[in-house]
Amino acid sequence: MSTSGAHGHATAPATLAAELRGKTGQNPAECYQCGKCSAGCPMAVETLLRPHDVMRLIGGDRRETLLEGESIWLCLTCEACTARCPNGCDPARMIDALREMSVARAPRAVGAFHRSFLDQVKANGRMFEFGLVLEYKLRSGKLLNDVFSTPGMISRGLLKFVPSPIKGVADVRRIFAACEREAARDLHASGADGRDQ
Amino acid sequence: MRIGYYPGCSLHATSREFDESLRATAVALDVELAEIDDWSCCGATSGHATSHLLSVALPARNLALAEEQGMQEVLAPCAACYNRLASASHSLREDAGLEIKIKEILARPFANTVRVRNVMELYRSLIPQITEKSAGRLKGMKVACYYGCLLVRPPGVLAFDDAEQPTSMDEICRATGATSVDWNLKVECCGGAFSLSRTASVIRLGRAILEDARKAGAEALIVACPMCHSNLDFRQSAMTQSGETPMPVLFLSELVGMGLGLSARDMGMKRHFVNTGPIEKRATETAAQVAAEAAAKAAKAAETAAKATAQAGTAPAGKGVA
Numbered sequence A: 001m002s003t004s005g006a007h008g009h010a011t012a013p014a015t016l017a018a019e020l021r022g023k024t025g026q027n028p029a030e031c032y033q034c035g036k037c038s039a040g041c042p043m044a045v046e047t048l049l050r051p052h053d054v055m056r057l058i059g060g061d062r063r064e065t066l067l068e069g070e071s072i073w074l075c076l077t078c079e080a081c082t083a084r085c086p087n088g089c090d091p092a093r094m095i096d097a098l099r100e101m102s103v104a105r106a107p108r109a110v111g112a113f114h115r116s117f118l119d120q121v122k123a124n125g126r127m128f129e130f131g132l133v134l135e136y137k138l139r140s141g142k143l144l145n146d147v148f149s150t151p152g153m154i155s156r157g158l159l160k161f162v163p164s165p166i167k168g169v170a171d172v173r174r175i176f177a178a179c180e181r182e183a184a185r186d187l188h189a190s191g192a193d194g195r196d197q
Numbered sequence B: 001m002r003i004g005y006y007p008g009c010s011l012h013a014t015s016r017e018f019d020e021s022l023r024a025t026a027v028a029l030d031v032e033l034a035e036i037d038d039w040s041c042c043g044a045t046s047g048h049a050t051s052h053l054l055s056v057a058l059p060a061r062n063l064a065l066a067e068e069q070g071m072q073e074v075l076a077p078c079a080a081c082y083n084r085l086a087s088a089s090h091s092l093r094e095d096a097g098l099e100i101k102i103k104e105i106l107a108r109p110f111a112n113t114v115r116v117r118n119v120m121e122l123y124r125s126l127i128p129q130i131t132e133k134s135a136g137r138l139k140g141m142k143v144a145c146y147y148g149c150l151l152v153r154p155p156g157v158l159a160f161d162d163a164e165q166p167t168s169m170d171e172i173c174r175a176t177g178a179t180s181v182d183w184n185l186k187v188e189c190c191g192g193a194f195s196l197s198r199t200a201s202v203i204r205l206g207r208a209i210l211e212d213a214r215k216a217g218a219e220a221l222i223v224a225c226p227m228c229h230s231n232l233d234f235r236q237s238a239m240t241q242s243g244e245t246p247m248p249v250l251f252l253s254e255l256v257g258m259g260l261g262l263s264a265r266d267m268g269m270k271r272h273f274v275n276t277g278p279i280e281k282r283a284t285e286t287a288a289q290v291a292a293e294a295a296a297k298a299a300k301a302a303e304t305a306a307k308a309t310a311q312a313g314t315a316p317a318g319k320g321v322a
Ligand code: SF4
Pocket: A030, A031, A032, A033, A034, A035, A036, A037, A038, A051, A052, A055, A084, A085, A086, A087, A088, A089, A090, A091
């Protein structure tokens, strides 16, 4: 989908709701704020914006509040909200799409985890958990934090040490590169990278 | 029976006992697991939390490989892999534009024909065999079946069971003779992907799950997801108060294996953090009891049969005299 105007200038889509509708094929305006999604949300007691709040703020075009805040990163994608919405809305998919839009602004711990994970997959084709733990600790600065009691895991033979890439690792790297190109194109098209301002 | 096998990263690392126990039960149940050659990671949560396209492309590579290797069905025991593989396949069926894009990215033939199965679907199809081979070995053992989120949601995509009141795992457990208790949190989330990044949430959610299972009288919690397992097993000490009995957390394959009479060692159960000794002992006891009951029943039947033969033997004799 191209959002470029007739003069060749990229114009940001009119509203956040419209942009999300384009990305997900779902219309966030259909939410009637019954709150059933939030009633079953396991993170409702910890997050500032529960799923029905997210839906409402999308409608209110509160881009900054949603993309800059921590709440979208506190969603576990357990899909309880989506499974239980009496109205066929998909808050979990909306939150995923919002996260995709704000990857660069992810709070350190959660963002670092996803980056470490994907870097492992890109390097080896598979995820090797020991490397993941180390990388995660380095990136999030939680070196002294006992996030994973590694000695216990090692003595039980649970963690593998030496990553050996799969045969088709080039294949996997090509998939990553193609998806990254696609993401860059989207960013460019929406004018969010500032190049067309 | 032969089925394609996608072990996924966890089953090759921190959840090796899931892989080992599953393979052991497959042998016992005459199922051949054909591992997809050169499979790669499905992207898990990190894939779809950061790029929808990547979250479809990474599973699609594996589905394409399975197709190339002549598989019609692929078993993905890890709940997260199952969810990603099945969701990708579903998205590709629903969205023609996405399908074109993915085929371009994969650069290999791909018709999206492979059906993705989870471990409950496999065992459910084998209930008659499990029932026969277990012969009620785990009779009286009380277990709580914990499905979590990834195996049942979203219901539009994963439609093999009811999303709110699933029963497949309960039926499988019952086939071993065990009793599955009724409880409230079978489809609640355990905190899954936050195991490393937000431990406090995982402990809060896990504690509620363990408490509810304990209240319902469960002696063990049965799971079919490596993330649920590591959260509830590895982190259980932080979720339990002193004085509370630890709750062994078993993979469904381990329970089925115990039902089939396989040894805990062959299934890699020594790797658990919560001691599985008590539940193994319990299984041995129930098995002995069931065997004793069966022996007594057989003896009684033999006795009745002998009596009948004796009676039958006297009747014609009597006739002969007359
Ligand atoms: S359950 Fe559905 S309709 Fe109700 S508030 Fe949530 S998203 Fe909106």
